Amino acid sequence: MDAAVDLFTRQGYEKTTVEEIADAAKVSRATFFRRFRSKEDVVFADHELLLEEVVVMLAATRPEARASEEAGGDLGHGWDPELGPYLEVCRAARMVFDHHVGQRETSLARYALLQQVPALRDRELITTHRYERAFTQYLRDTLPGDRSNTTASIAFAASVVAVHNSILRRWLRSPSLDLRPDLEEAFAELRRAVQFGRGTGAPEPGTQAPRRRVVVTVVDGDAPPDDIARAVRDALG
Template identity: 75%
Template sequence: MTAVRTHTHAQAVDAAIELFSRKGFEQTTVEEIADAAQISRATFFRRFRSKEDVVFADHEILLEEVVVMLAATRPEARVNEEANTSRESAWDPSVDPYLEVCRAARLVFDHHVGQRETSLARHRLLQQVPALRDRELVTTHRYERAFTAYLRDTLPTDRSRTTMSIAFAASVVAVHNAVLRRWLRNPYLDLRPDLEEAFADLRRVAAAPASDGGTTAAEDVGEPHAGSKRVVVAVLEEGAGPDDVARAVRDVLN
């Protein structure tokens, strides 16, 4: 990632959101965005595929930062069947993968807070343009996939091939988004302590050992049979806060 690329993306995002907010999404042309961002039309399409994509261009760079951050804590050794190397020997017990995923999610939250005016304008724009809400879902899913892939590669064998990688990644994203929505409604609140507390709740649930033959959040999915594992689903009301999310996940897994 270069400083020029980062600057160009930031310019394009700010220019696009300002134009969309002032003129309307459909009424704004690519040429107008390129002119406002001080780039050529060819450069625009080389770096951004569409008007929808440019609204989230800063997240393309942020996602790269998240992947790099997580990669730095991956064990250097990899499964090598030809060398007969095991997953256990590759796992670094000094690394807490759950904590690292939460750190990565905090990076995303801090990005939104640090770019307050852009974040607020984008949020207002998303309420008006359904296509952008769809694009936001795609962006959110990409973070979730990155977290899941990291957990699968980094957790020890008994946990990595289980629903825990998927469940924990999804829970972290859900809690992050719930706290972020609260902040977007009142951007003068300091909600980072709430985010930290909710993440701590999720980590406690994920790390809890099995007892009395019960299941934990890290166990595999399976069809019902004697000694089978189970999948649980938490249903929350729209607008549920991070405490509600964390409590619901904890309750259904206990």
């Protein structure tokens, strides 16, 4: 992946061949195609592994896994079955954010490529949906029966991904900023909305109830109006 991103950055995505990527990585063309289907795949190779890590991490807190750990006496107390799953989804999204920040040069180079190559933006959207699906499925399987309805799980999963992507793009445009606190506060706000919705986070007397917000889509702040309209239409579709 590093070899591919470096070549794309220096000589352009379209002008770079699979053979050049294989040579730069010191592997054969056949080895490349055993692992990747296309140049697009190699740009997001780290996300294949990262998504697997996310799924494994979430699986460790599913009801059946927790029951097994409790039987073995290895599980700590204090798990809230109604809030815990939301915390775990936020923890998983935080891991994805930290991955991007931790490999700064690759993340910045990939972001620059995404601005130039429409096919890579399409692939990024597919990757985003895969995280959403993983979070949604986890919430549906893990929340108590009266909380795990499909609509609520989809809404929270999509909100976490949208907030993550929005703050990540802010960091990609200004990588000198430390936006981890902003991410934590945004996730906390989403969880407060969940608590308020289930009646456990009602505001104290004399305070105003938090505004409820619906995230439809996230676009860059300098996007043209036509692009914004198209993104909203596609999301609602």
